Amino acid sequence: MKKLLRDAWHAVTGLKAGDSQRHHNPVAESPDGDHHLQAADSAFEDALAIHQAGRLPEAQSAYLQILKLVPEHAPALHFLGVSHGQTGNLEQAESLIRQSIRLLPIPEYFGNLAMVLDRQGRHDEVIAARRKAAELAPDNAAVLMALGDTLVAAGRSVEAEQPFRAA
Numbered sequence: 001m002k003k004l005l006r007d008a009w010h011a012v013t014g015l016k017a018g019d020s021q022r023h024h025n026p027v028a029e030s031p032d033g034d035h036h037l038q039a040a041d042s043a044f045e046d047a048l049a050i051h052q053a054g055r056l057p058e059a060q061s062a063y064l065q066i067l068k069l070v071p072e073h074a075p076a077l078h079f080l081g082v083s084h085g086q087t088g089n090l091e092q093a094e095s096l097i098r099q100s101i102r103l104l105p106i107p108e109y110f111g112n113l114a115m116v117l118d119r120q121g122r123h124d125e126v127i128a129a130r131r132k133a134a135e136l137a138p139d140n141a142a143v144l145m146a147l148g149d150t151l152v153a154a155g156r157s158v159e160a161e162q163p164f165r166a167a
Contacts, residue, residue: 040070048079056083074104078112085116094120107137111146123154134163141167 047062063080066073081096097113110133117125130147137143144167151160 036069037073040066040073040076043069044073044075044079047076051079051083056087059083072103074100074109077103078109081116082112085112085119090116090120105132105136107133107140107143110136111143114146114150118150123150126150127154127156138166 043062043066047059047066050062051059060080060083063076063083066076067080070076077096078100081093081100083093084090084096085093093116094113097109097116101109101113110129114126114129114133117129127147127150130143130150133143134140134147144163148160148163148167151157151163
């Protein structure tokens with residue numbers, strides 16, 4: 001289970017477990033910031049496990065507690081947004097995921113944004129989010145395939161050839 005959490009942490013933050021977001025978070029500039037950030041990172045691992053167990057209200061509460069400690073904790077913002085998407089609160093999901101992207105623009109965050117936008121029927125924005133993810137991860141076959149699939153679904157098969165070939 002710990003390995004799964006470490007892998008999930010790395011996938012969603014771009015950081016290894018135990019690394020802080022110091023370069024992404026102005027709170028960490030203060031001496032108290034280091035302590036708060038370490039506590040938030042540790043609490044995030046617990047919140048993610050709760051989320052993965054499907055206990056969404058409890059996970060949302062845990063993410064909110066983290067955000068009280070470190071308001072710009074990108075992974076907590078992101079997964080709070082993902083959880084809102086899972087419960088159908090798509091506007092809140094989009095807002096939170098966009099906030100996380102402003103703090104930590106990684107391909108996985110753009111992929112989750114694309115899923116929320118897709119559920120809202122905003123196909124041009126889905127393509128834009130998938131393109132951004134592919135730009136950030138040009139060697140990631142899953143990201144490229146998702147872009148290709150999205151283009152095909154939008155009736156843009158010719159455009160889809162490039163990401164499919166690159167994958």
